[in-house]
Amino acid sequence: MRQGITHGYGVYREITSWRAETWTSVKPGSIYHALEKFESQEMIQAEASGDSVKRGPARTEYTLTEQGKTEFISLLEAALKSNDFQLLAAGIAFMEMLPRQHVIALLEERLDSLKEIDTFLKTLPTKSIPSDPSKHPELVGMWIGYFEYAMAATHKLKHSLKAGNYLFKNESI
Incomplete structure (x- = not known):
């Protein structure tokens, strides 16, 4: 993500701010499933949020791994030639x-x-x-x-x- 570390809802908010639904098939309900899949492929790393100000359970935040960054660049390059x-x-x-x-x-x-x-x-x-x-x-x-x-x-x-x-x-x- 452009912001580095974010949680699932942050991913969704960012995607919708780009109006990605006009050029992708991303659906709100598929965000967490995709995050789990990327984590299992070691493209992202999940961590409990260190935010102690909020009440309730900690959010899971995600960041790209080195493998994820490499894959992102590869996909980006392919997209620009596509x-x-x-x-x-x-x-x-x-x-x-x-x-x-x-x-x-x-x-x-x-x-x-x-x-x-x-x-x-x-x-x-x-x-x-x-x-x-x-x-x-x-x-x-x-x-x-x-x-x-x-x-x-x-x-x-x-x-x-x-x-x-x-x-x-x-x-x-």
């Missing part, structure tokens, strides 16, 4: 946790992949009366349009980062 919109959205949400130049390089890799797909799509044969859905001119046109938009949006983001927008890891105000 052609899957939901994964890319998650990557953009956390991109500032990597060095700026590294994010730009990952976006370049994404652009290379998008260009390959776009080039391939433009070679697909189409027919006015298609016998196969892959030859339908409207479908092929939509695919090409989607990938052209994805390339334009990725270029725009890359230029924004090169212009100095956002505050990245190891940068100061």
Whole structure:
């Protein structure tokens, strides 16, 4: 988490503050199950809260382990190169946790992949009366349009980062 140590409800609050439900399938009831799973995989470490001010039972707080940090970085890098919109959205949400130049390089890799797909799509044969859905001119046109938009949006983001927008890891105000 961006805040370091937090409890289950804090995880939920942070996720909902990002409006993550618009780009993920995270459900409030699944947070604690996910935390237990991450703990069993040694991605996070649970500790009883040291907060003696509150009444009632101590909360369990979680922090990333070194293994969890490594996995997070790996997933973040993959997301920033991904052609899957939901994964890319998650990557953009956390991109500032990597060095700026590294994010730009990952976006370049994404652009290379998008260009390959776009080039391939433009070679697909189409027919006015298609016998196969892959030859339908409207479908092929939509695919090409989607990938052209994805390339334009990725270029725009890359230029924004090169212009100095956002505050990245190891940068100061």
